[in-house]
Amino acid sequence: MKNDIGHEISPALAKKLGLQVHKKATVKDTATLAERLQKNGKLMDSLEDAIRAAGLKDGMTISFHHHFRDGDYVLNDVVKKISEMGYKDITVASSSLSNAHAPLVEYIKNGTVTALQSSGCRGKLADAISKCEVTLKQPVIFRSHGGRASAIANGSLHIDIAFLGVASCDALGNASGTNESGESMCGSLGYARVDARYADKVVLLTEKLAPYPNLPASIPATDVDYVVKVDAIGDSSKISSGATRYTKNPRDLMIAESAAKAIIASGYFKDGFSIQTGSGGAALAVTRFIEGEMSEKGITADFALGGITSQIVKLHEQGLVKKVLDVQGFDGEAARSIRDNPGHIEIDGNQYASPFNEGSAIHQLDVVILSALEIDTHFNVNVLTGSDGIIRGAIGGHPDTAECAALTVIVSPLIRGRIPCVVDKVGCLITEGSVCDMLVTDVGIAVNPRRPELADRLKAAGLTVKTIEQLRDEAYAVVGKPDDLKFGDKPVAVVTDPQGRALDVIYNVVQ
Amino acid sequence: MKLVKNGTAGTMESCDILVQVEKTDGKKVSVELDSSVMSLYGNKIREVILETVKECGVSGVKIVAVDKGALDCTIRARVKTALLRACESTEYGWNVK
CATH class of the missing domain: 3.40.1080.10 (Glutaconate Coenzyme A-transferase)
Incomplete structure (x- = not known):
């Protein structure tokens, strides 16, 4: 047979090699760089649009990074929006959870969030978990930073959608934890890079779009599906606390x-x-x-x-x-x-x-x-x-x-x-x-x-x-x-070793 | 010693204990304790408070204590001072046991 351009291709040979037969190029995009950046399919108007576009469903696992530590806004804002949109039974797999994430207590109570995976947990959320004031469908899984990264890479922690706050990002998703102005910088995005690479869908949240190309980038555009501009991603002054x-x-x-x-x-x-x-x-x-x-x-x-x-x-x-x-x-x-x-x-x-x-x-x-x-x-x-x-x-x-x-x-x-x-x-x-x-x-x-x-x-x-x-x-x-x-008989969390094996169990405390 | 009014000693600072004593009818000594180390040392703190009240020879008293991780020596000193104040006594007995 001949391909679209009239060159002879044996379908049997292509099939044997696992190749498809070439089809003629569709209409070429003649828009300029500036025009393309305006109309590109990654840039979303709102967080809600990004959540929909990424295809969130009940029961999915979403992830976050904790590079802003106590100053993080992204996790709370995203979970709030997801709750408003009516999603249920979501697993939150953040690289860690801090004092800033007390609002999760409410979203566990209303059924939006039903499971947690993290490096740690502090404050009101941790209290509520330890005292069984909230009920999750399974104990929290705690992993070390190396354990989490390797679990994501080997598939034992599968992330459906990663929501990652970044200090700078262009319209295509070349992103970094720093920017020229120095505002809302977290520096390294080391933990987030693993999520960006392995999650099925990646949504970046940023305060101000940088001109293309925002390189060198911590997260390359090729790992990113959607970009959304938000008012604030975090308070960097709270990183060192x-x-x-x-x-x-x-x-x-x-x-x-x-x-x-x-x-x-x-x-x-x-x-x-x-x-x-x-x-x-x-x-x-x-x-x-x-x-x-x-x-x-x-x-x-x-x-x-x-x-x-x-x-x-x-x-x-x-x-x-x-x-x-x-x-x-x-x-x-x-x-x-x-x-x-x-x-x-x-x-x-x-x-x-x-x-x-x-x-x-x-x-x-x-x-x-x-x-x-x-x-x-x-x-x-x-x-x-x-x-x-x-x-x-x-x-x-x-x-x-x-x-x-x-x-x-x-x-x-x-x-x-x-x-x-x-x-x-x-x-x-x-x-x-x-x-x-x-x-x-x-x-x-x-x-x-x-x-x-x-x-x-x-x-x-x-x-x-x-x-x-x-x-x-x-x-x-x-x-x-x-x-x-004195502990109760309800396991509230399981600690894993770096290789991902169960190491210890944390039971609820009894007052 | 005899209680003539309510007495207070201590602060809410870390490693201190705030002790308030109130005169009650009868001979009973009751302790109401809140502690930042309740699960580890609640029993021990209660014991030290009761022991100190006994040593001071006081009865008919309610002790309300808010503990912020005080050591036993601090607890003894605060309880004793609160009782002395409640008794308007200056018989401190500041000798080493």
Whole structure:
């Protein structure tokens, strides 16, 4: 047979090769760039139009990113609209949930939202879940950042529609977490990039359309289906708050200083090393205390990883950290730097922490400093539930990085108020103790017995090394041994490990 | 000691406890407790309050306490001070046990 243009094609041959036979081009679009941008099929007039166009149906899974942390508007605005449009039985799979998402309580009560997947949960929403004041059709699934990214990539977390707030975006969807004016910037869109790549449909929300082409882009137009302009996507001033605060608390600073000394003595503080500081006042502040030693001894880090702060940016701009690999910005300075510094590079959730690929950055990590809500005498760490058993934190990259870093340092005060942080058994298991190498507190350092060489190095450097049982006893001596918590029999959440396997179950609390 | 009026001691600051004592009829000592660490230390706090009231030799009193994670030593001091104020007593007995 002949094709439309009169050239001979054997249909059998085409079929054998799995090819269709060419058809003549339809009428060519002769509109100019400016005209095309006006009439392109991606740009929606309203959020409602975008939701309809993306084909939302009852029972679907929608996703969000948490790069604006407590300042996020997008999740609430989208769920409100979806509720108004009458949809039911929606699963919300956000990269995390914060204090800002208390309105979800109402949308769970009215049946719009029936399931949640997240890295963490805080505030009124977390309270309502822990106390069974709201009923979901299944327990919340908590995943680490690496666990979530790999679950999306391998299909175990399937996203029907991703709704992603972006600081700049052109009419075709080339999007970034930064913009020229600096308004409403979140910096890295590391977690959102995974959603954009794998979700069936991707809707971007932005405050102001950028001229085409908005490149380089975090999310390429080819991953995007719809773009909609909204009044506001988030309050970037609230990114650096709570767990990502810049601490001035003297006890946090004291712990950070001890942790810095321990790292310097550990044998891992060498030219070309790599480092990550997790969220939490003391953990983030460690950077401030190794800076002097780095410049004095001429030691530079090949890369710093993770949630990035102004403190890391400062080291990078001084030449002490060669490259910054940024999956999430923790403050405005990190957002500015990822826009302006060529050595400050955005990586996505899988490049950051895929447990299944040796090429992900966590596999090249020398030192990670991580916080704990509580840690037990087996070095198991809880960062998700409070001492009262109520959900109040997030897994984040805790188990991902703890498992892979050569040296995993946990920092925590011995007690918080009357709450002991070193206990007999953690209320919720997030990171198993076998991968946590040392605990630095305000009254001394405990080294995991699996790493005797580290204890020797710390002692040789004159640091106070105690057993973890000693630290627990010191805590109980001040505050008393706590009563056991009373839990109900209803599982409200399941914690998964980075590989996506069930690790622990959180039950409802009984008052 | 004998209660002559209501007494208060402490604050609502973190790691403190606000203790209010009221005279009641009869010999009963009752405790109304709200605590930020209720699930972990509620029983212990109640115990320390009752112990302190007993040590002060007071009866016929209702204690209303709002705890913000105070340590036992703080709880004892606040309860004792509230009782002394309610008794208009200056017999502080500031000696180390």
